[in-house]
Amino acid sequence: MVRVAVLLFRFLIWPALCLTLQAAPSLADNIAILPxxxxxxxxxxxxxxxxxxxxxxxxxxFFGRYEIRTAKLVMTTKRTQREILSGMRINIMRSPxxxxxxxxxxxxxxxxxxxxxxYRVLMIRAEDQPKYDTVQTAADLTQYTLGQGNGWxxxxxxxxxxxxxxxxxxxxxxxxxxxxxxxxxFPRGVNEIxxxxxxxRARYPNLAADRALLLxxxxxxxxxxxGSAPDLAARVELGLRRLKEDGRLEKLLLKHFGQHIExxxxxxxxxxxxxxxxxxxxxxxxxxxxxxxPFG
Numbered sequence: 521m522v523r524v525a526v527l528l529f530r531f532l533i534w535p536a537l538c539l540t541l542q543a544a545p546s547l548a549d550n551i552a553i554l555p556x557x558x559x560x561x562x563x564x565x566x567x568x569x570x571x572x573x574x575x576x577x578x579x580x581x582f583f584g585r586y587e588i589r590t591a592k593l594v595m596t597t598k599r600t601q602r603e604i605l606s607g608m609r610i611n612i613m614r615s616p617x618x619x620x621x622x623x624x625x626x627x628x629x630x631x632x633x634x635x636x637x638x639y640r641v642l643m644i645r646a647e648d649q650p651k652y653d654t655v656q657t658a659a660d661l662t663q664y665t666l667g668q669g670n671g672w673x674x675x676x677x678x679x680x681x682x683x684x685x686x687x688x689x690x691x692x693x694x695x696x697x698x699x700x701x702x703x704x705x706f707p708r709g710v711n712e713i714x715x716x717x718x719x720x721r722a723r724y725p726n727l728a729a730d731r732a733l734l735l736x737x738x739x740x741x742x743x744x745x746x747g748s749a750p751d752l753a754a755r756v757e758l759g760l761r762r763l764k765e766d767g768r769l770e771k772l773l774l775k776h777f778g779q780h781i782e783x784x785x786x787x788x789x790x791x792x793x794x795x796x797x798x799x800x801x802x803x804x805x806x807x808x809x810x811x812x813x814p815f816g
Contacts, residue, residue: 525711532793550586551752552576553610554599556593558691563715567776568614571632572743574768575759583755596690598671607746612756614675616738622800627752629804630760631740633711633771634812638739640707641784642730643698643717652705652730658682664704667694674707677737681794693759699724707735710784711777734789737796764810772813 552572557565569588576586591610595603603609604625614632615621642652655661658681665684668675669691678685686703688694695716698706708716713729720727744762748767763769774781804810 542648548626549749550576550583550755551589552586552612552752552756553589553591555595555603555610555613556591558594559687560730562648563719564712565614567772568743570776571760571763571769571772572612572756574763574772575756576757577763578768579755579759582758583751586755596671597669599782601671604630604744604746606680606778611746611749611752613744614741615744616798617742617803618673618798619800621744622802624746624752626741628745628753628757629740630742630757631708631800631804631810632743632760632769633741634770634810635738635740636711636773636777637709637741638737639710639812639814640735640737641710641713641789642733642735643708643713643727644704644730645698645701645704645726646728647726648704649728649730649732652732655733655792656790656793659793665696667706669694669705674739676798677794677796678707680797681737695720695724699726706732710780710786712781713714714780715770729784732790734786734791735794735796736791738799738803738805739796781814791815 524531529639554565554569554572557563575590576583576588579588591603593609596607597793600613601615601621602612604611604613604621617627617629617746621627644652663685665686665687666678667688668678670687670689673688678741686697688697694706697703717727743756745756760769763772801807
């Protein structure tokens with residue numbers, strides 16, 4: 521009897537158990553490790569984390585339990601993009617897309633902000649408002665210099681439109697540089713500018729949101745997953761598609777940024793369209809349901 525039991529286990533039960541273990545994603549396959557925010561005042565990633573949590577939860581019927589962690593070290597944008605390629609310190613990140621990232625990581629081509637980050641309001645010194653009241657075209661902006669973080673994906677787009685860019689070593693340093701007239705304006709996403717001003721009002725009371733202009737260029741932000749974590753990529757994509765289809769993606773976007781959109785009065789501004797010659801070929805621009813358009 522013992523010999524029969526051993527043979528049954530070796531030839532029937534053990535192979536079936538191995539196949540089951542291989543088919544079911546392990547917890548290690550379902551641990552998402554995000555970059556650490558740049559500072560305690562950096563609130564840009566709260567939406568991304570909540571959306572990722574919803575996406576992982578929405579796919580738990582197929583993939584099981586999950587865990588979200590944050591990297592231990594703060595990294596620059598360039599370092600973050602290098603780390604996603606290795607998958608060691610982080611295995612998922614949110615980023616504006618680029619050909620480089622789409623070739624070297626796993627892009628999930630669902631714009632997590634519906635293109636909202638491509639709508640830009642200028643952060644300026646409040647006393648400079650009259651200068652921007654007279655701006656009508658992108659060419660009018662070429663007389664000024666704007667600020668960007670070193671390595672940001674916007675830089676080649678802005679320069680391709682003839683705009684002058686001053687690079688800053690860190691995200692936080694940009695606000696001080698603007699306040700001290702190191703450059704003229706800092707184009708911020710509709711989702712970014714009001715929280716950034718509010719959290720820095722005591723330190724930089726002369727900074728304000730321009731009231732006249734709205735820049736726009738196609739600028740999708742995706743989740744990118746390390747190539748070593750294809751199961752995580754499949755899980756996040758499934759979850760995001762479910763959230764898009766049942767309306768929870770739109771609901772979360774408006775929960776976080778609906779008030780900002782209203783306060784900034786986007787439709788009451790002069791829209792200046794900029795071209796993005798670096799948009800990857802597979803960007804789903806034709807899927808109108810993926811994109812936010814304040815002008816209808």
